[in-house]
Amino acid sequence: MRRNSSPLELEITAAKIRRNVLDICRQRGGYAAQGVALADIAATLYFDELRPDGEGWFKDRFVLSNGHDAIMTYAALAETGHYSLDDLRRINADGSWVDQSPIEGQLGFEMTAGSLGQGPSQSAGLAWALRQQGSDARVYCLFSDGELQEGNTWEGAMFAGHQRLDNLCYIVDNNDMQASGHAADVMGVEPVDAKFEAFGFAARRISGTDVQELMDTFGAARATKDKPFVMICDTRLWDGIDCLQKALPMAHYTAKGAVDWDAGLADINAALAELETQHER
Amino acid sequence: MPTIKPVNEAEIADFAFAHNQIVTVENHQIVTGLGSLVAEIVSDVGGGPRITRMGLPNRWAPGGTLPYIRAQLGLDAETLAKRIAEVAQ
Ligand SMILES: Cc1ncc(C[n+]2csc(CCOP(=O)(O)OP(=O)(O)O)c2C)c(N)n1
Numbered sequence: 269m270r271r272n273s274s275p276l277e278l279e280i281t282a283a284k285i286r287r288n289v290l291d292i293c294r295q296r297g298g299y300a301a302q303g304v305a306l307a308d309i310a311a312t313l314y315f316d317e318l319r320p321d322g323e324g325w326f327k328d329r330f331v332l333s334n335g336h337d338a339i340m341t342y343a344a345l346a347e348t349g350h351y352s353l354d355d356l357r358r359i360n361a362d363g364s365w366v367d368q369s370p371i372e373g374q375l376g377f378e379m380t381a382g383s384l385g386q387g388p389s390q391s392a393g394l395a396w397a398l399r400q401q402g403s404d405a406r407v408y409c410l411f412s413d414g415e416l417q418e419g420n421t422w423e424g425a426m427f428a429g430h431q432r433l434d435n436l437c438y439i440v441d442n443n444d445m446q447a448s449g450h451a452a453d454v455m456g457v458e459p460v461d462a463k464f465e466a467f468g469f470a471a472r473r474i475s476g477t478d479v480q481e482l483m484d485t486f487g488a489a490r491a492t493k494d495k496p497f498v499m500i501c502d503t504r505l506w507d508g509i510d511c512l513q514k515a516l517p518m519a520h521y522t523a524k525g526a527v528d529w530d531a532g533l534a535d536i537n538a539a540l541a542e543l544e545t546q547h548e549r
Numbered sequence: 550m551p552t553i554k555p556v557n558e559a560e561i562a563d564f565a566f567a568h569n570q571i572v573t574v575e576n577h578q579i580v581t582g583l584g585s586l587v588a589e590i591v592s593d594v595g596g597g598p599r600i601t602r603m604g605l606p607n608r609w610a611p612g613g614t615l616p617y618i619r620a621q622l623g624l625d626a627e628t629l630a631k632r633i634a635e636v637a638q
């Protein structure tokens with residue numbers, strides 16, 4: 269716990285992020301299944317782990333490498349108040365300032381990440397530069413299991429291990445899914461933890477969907493000295509929304525007509541109401 | 550032009566020096582693209598036509614529908630025709 273958020277409050281925020289993901293994606297389709305599965309990570313990052321800079325943004329850096337999953341960041345930044353849902357509902361529409369795959373300069377995005385596999389090395393460079401400058405800012409980089417199949421990822425990891433970048437925390441969305449099927453079938457990435465350990469990281473495997481576990485793991489990352497840290501999150505697409513699971517396994521991109529968005533929203537709103545009742549007690 | 554490398558340089562030089570205005574149009578990044586290739590070949594000989602390069606400008610493209618993105622980048626038919634007509638004057 270870094271900003272005194274309670275697990276229940278973070279769960280409520282995560283439910284709202286899921287609701288935003290569906291609300292936004294129902295307009296024209298999108299990477300909704302990923303957004304939903306990453307909601308707990310987003311809630312924990314933006315509402316507990318990243319330290320505010322006192323000027324409306326964050327002192328710690330979050331780098332999204334799997335740029336297509338920007339929906340996670342947008343949905344979270346609707347909760348922080350940095351984006352309005354009205355703007356987000358126009359995602360990727362002609363003339364909208366909200367791009368589905370954001371480019372650098374878009375509020376909330378450190379780098380242009382539509383071309384996958386670049387975040388791990390760029391964030392290692394960022395962490396190194398911040399340390400050179402004497403900054404105590406930390407760098408968090410989220411990337412996908414598909415990106416583990418790209419060479420640049422391992423160059424970044426090797427650099428981070430060699431430089432003992434303990435201000436760097438990788439978050440791997442190990443959802444065993446990529447555009448063309450299960451990673452295990454396309455080109456297996458396991459054992460992810462042992463690979464990073466061999467590159468000089470402290471590694472921990474978690475579900476990625478339990479806010480208490482996420483807070484504990486971010487705490488362990490901060491407590492780790494002389495090594496970069498990686499948390500391998502075994503998330504699953506559409507996690508937490510049973511009625512939408514029938515889109516699996518090919519839920520890489522959820523087309524507008526592929527799922528019953530209303531049913532999904534009803535599920536989330538019911539879960540949210542339940543959490544809010546618990547909170548009032 | 551199926552490729553810019555390998556390429557028949559002599560053919561491009563012959564074509565370029567038979568004209569006083571060359572316009573290159575490509576649906577690729579304009580830096581080190583087709584237009585750059587033609588400019589290199591012409592400059593190796595010296596003198597030659599004026600070259601106007603059209604293609605993806607050296608900046609990020611916005612999201613949106615294909616016609617919208619083309620128009621934003623100046624690669625829609627209307628903008629291309631207008632620019633070529635300007636050059637041809
Ligand atoms: C370098 C590169 N190659 C291909 C693509 C096209 N593409 C978009 S998403 C995706 C894969 C998605 O799988 P994963 O990276 O595991 O992300 P997930 O959808 O599971 O979050 C691909 C291949 C891309 N964006 N960048």
Ligand SMILES: [Mg+2]
Pocket residue numbers: 412413414441442443444445446
């Ligand atoms: Mg994946």
